[in-house]
Amino acid sequence: MPELPEVEHVKRQLHQLIRTPRRVVSLEFFRKDLRFPLSPSLKKKVAGREIVGIERRAKYLLFKFSDGWLLSHLGMTGAWREIKPGETKILHDHVRLNFTDGLSLIFNDPRRFGFIDWVDEEARNSHVRLKHLGPEPLETDFQAEDLFKKLRKRTAPIKAMIMDQRIVVGVGNIYASEALFRAGIRPTRAAGKVTLSECEKLVQAIRAILTEAIESGGSTIRTYRSADGSEGSYQTRFFVYERDGEPCLKCRDSRNSRAKISSKIIGGRSTYWCPRCQA
DNA sequence: CCTTGAACCTGCGGGC
DNA sequence: TGCCCGCAGGTTCAAG
Numbered sequence A: 001m002p003e004l005p006e007v008e009h010v011k012r013q014l015h016q017l018i019r020t021p022r023r024v025v026s027l028e029f030f031r032k033d034l035r036f037p038l039s040p041s042l043k044k045k046v047a048g049r050e051i052v053g054i055e056r057r058a059k060y061l062l063f064k065f066s067d068g069w070l071l072s073h074l075g076m077t078g079a080w081r082e083i084k085p086g087e088t089k090i091l092h093d094h095v096r097l098n099f100t101d102g103l104s105l106i107f108n109d110p111r112r113f114g115f116i117d118w119v120d121e122e123a124r125n126s127h128v129r130l131k132h133l134g135p136e137p138l139e140t141d142f143q144a145e146d147l148f149k150k151l152r153k154r155t156a157p158i159k160a161m162i163m164d165q166r167i168v169v170g171v172g173n174i175y176a177s178e179a180l181f182r183a184g185i186r187p188t189r190a191a192g193k194v195t196l197s198e199c200e201k202l203v204q205a206i207r208a209i210l211t212e213a214i215e216s217g218g219s220t221i222r223t224y225r226s227a228d229g230s231e232g233s234y235q236t237r238f239f240v241y242e243r244d245g246e247p248c249l250k251c252r253d254s255r256n257s258r259a260k261i262s263s264k265i266i267g268g269r270s271t272y273w274c275p276r277c278q279a
Numbered sequence B: 001c002c003t004t005g006a007a008c009c010t011g012c013g014g015g016c
Numbered sequence C: 001t002g003c004c005c006g007c008a009g010g011t012t013c014a015a016g
Helices: A004-018 A041-046 A144-151 A160-161 A173-183 A196-217
Strands: A020-027 A053-057 A060-065 A068-073 A079-082 A091-099 A104-108 A116-121 A260-267 A269-273
Touching: A004 A060, A004 A079, A004 A104, A004 A196, A041 A060, A041 A068, A041 A116, A068 A104, A068 A144, A144 A160, A144 A196, A160 A173, A160 A196, A173 A196, A173 A269
Parallel strands: none
Antiparallel strands: A020 A091, A053 A060, A060 A068, A068 A116, A079 A104, A091 A104, A260 A269
């Protein structure tokens, strides 16, 4: 479900809901594992302590405490929402975070590809889930030249490369296709054949697409809901994602006809592109 | 190290 | 109606 824009939007909404600093009273688990076993010591780490901020790194949410972070990944179907007093929990509610003044948040995740964990203050850059992450696409250290160097000699398709969180974080299956369309690069191209000037276009395209998607509250195509239950709207602005067989919204040939969007599985995921606009 | 494909898990929609 | 198949905004692991 969530790529960088969705996680960023959830982060901003959680910030509105929690209004840090806010003290946690307890953390409850309604099952013993999500993607990984839920560590019982996590409860002790957060009970009675204050959340002083909420951050995002890649597709991870980080609830900041004075000596570390509660790390949350939404996987494909994970969602945080507020649960009001007296409300009963529903199917796939797995974790509940209670605050001293009655606010409660629930983590719901049907497929359980998401998880939560604790990160010690000093382990921020060495934690298993965080240490291999590449640059944040919206920060200044995401640069075309660095990207170009990382891609040299790589034979995997460029689309698989930009979804690799070691190369750049936050780009998932939707925004990979959309960004490559914006940059005019065919997703099937070997990454090592992408030129420096194309890398410049790609960096700009990734930045632009993710920024626009954040402003739209992300994309809701199946299940994604943000923390207040609302849907994103960026799905109305897709040029290629899930538009296979439909006319390209950008190109026109001399007879005024539009190319049909192609699709194919790349890196195990459905991928979409315009055969005329993308070289 | 690099690449590819399968696995994890649940739900939904389409085809028969 | 019901069953089976494929597919879904992610990540990790094993095999070649």
